[in-house]
Amino acid sequence: MKAIVIFDIDGVIRDVGGSYRRAIADTVELFTKSYRPTVSDIDRLKSEGVWNNDWEASRELIYRYFESQGQNRDAINLDYGQIVAFFQSRYQGPDPDNWTGYICSEPLLCTPEYFQQLTDNAIAWGFFSGAMRDEALYVLQGKLNLPNIALIAMEDAPGKPDPTGLLAVVGQLEAPESPKPVIYVGDTVADMYTVAKAQQQDSTRTWVGVGVLPPHAQETTESIASYTQTLKKAGATQVVNGVQQLTPEVIFRLIAE
Known part of the structure; x- marks a missing residue:
């Protein structure tokens, strides 16, 4: 990994x-x-x-x-x-x-093949969401058919920006004696604040916040610029238009910076 x-x-x-x-x-x-x-x-x-x-x-x-x-x-x-x-x-x-x-009727913003691409490049992945567990699994298992999901949902941890859930899902994916760099990908200010708080609690590794522009924020040039600036001001190292732009190559570049 x-x-x-x-x-x-x-x-x-x-x-x-x-x-x-x-x-x-x-x-x-x-x-x-x-x-x-x-x-x-x-x-x-x-x-x-x-x-x-x-x-x-x-x-x-x-x-x-x-x-x-x-x-x-x-x-x-x-x-x-x-x-x-x-x-x-x-x-x-x-x-x-x-x-x-x-x-x-929620549209998907990624494909199962994207997660397979991460796995093929020795990148572990999981989910930390404020959604209820059954609502999260509805999309992860029901629509994307993802196996062996590492997930911390609403019922499992305090709400963001408390980093407890983020730290917990990372703990599900690795041995504590071998800390790896972590990227957290979210679309809100609370997500970016969560990364900063995780860094405060665990300075043994690199933490990177990546912001994603949700579809409603991409309707005009002005909304794109405004939402991007909001996420960067909150701590996002990079902002992408869609999660699948976060390719393995981009991931490796971000953790090397």
């Missing part, structure tokens, strides 16, 4: 612009009864680096809307359980045992 690459899933492996983010907008609109956040509104919230959990992001947008109307959030009666339940009814669908929601 020459290197380890850990991937976020949402916005990197699958396009969630019409699923998770749509569910955020639906949820905020329902609970405010008037405000539907735009893509830019959600991006601005995510750029703060602490709203990786989309249930919590939905609640925060609801709070901020009512605050903009002059209300104090301490006086706002929000039921977090109801927010989560409605969000999931949109994302998974109304029947949790038979998914028919937005998750069923």
Whole structure:
């Protein structure tokens, strides 16, 4: 093994612009009864680096809307359980045992052959995601048919930018006495902050953050430039338009720098 690459899933492996983010907008609109956040509104919230959990992001947008109307959030009666339940009814669908929601129509952003290419070049790989485990496996096993997955999901570790989950999945892939360089690939500020915090906790190896532009950020030249700058400011060493641009050759160059 020459290197380890850990991937976020949402916005990197699958396009969630019409699923998770749509569910955020639906949820905020329902609970405010008037405000539907735009893509830019959600991006601005995510750029703060602490709203990786989309249930919590939905609640925060609801709070901020009512605050903009002059209300104090301490006086706002929000039921977090109801927010989560409605969000999931949109994302998974109304029947949790038979998914028919937005998750069923998420476009893939990579192919199984990409991961085989990494394996063939002695690059170990795994996933650290804020998605629920069954939602992560839906794409990794159900759509990509990836075997022997090293995965840390929402249920397994604190949310990003806490690096516990990233460190844990790296630990699944290597012997501790032989630390290898690690690249973490994500599409948000929280992902890049996670890399920096992992470096603080484990300085025995090289850590590299690579940002990926999610599809919704590539619609205009301005959005590409803005999102790229946001990721670089958060610590991304390199930003790519799609995860498959992170070839073995690029990986080896990044860990050698």
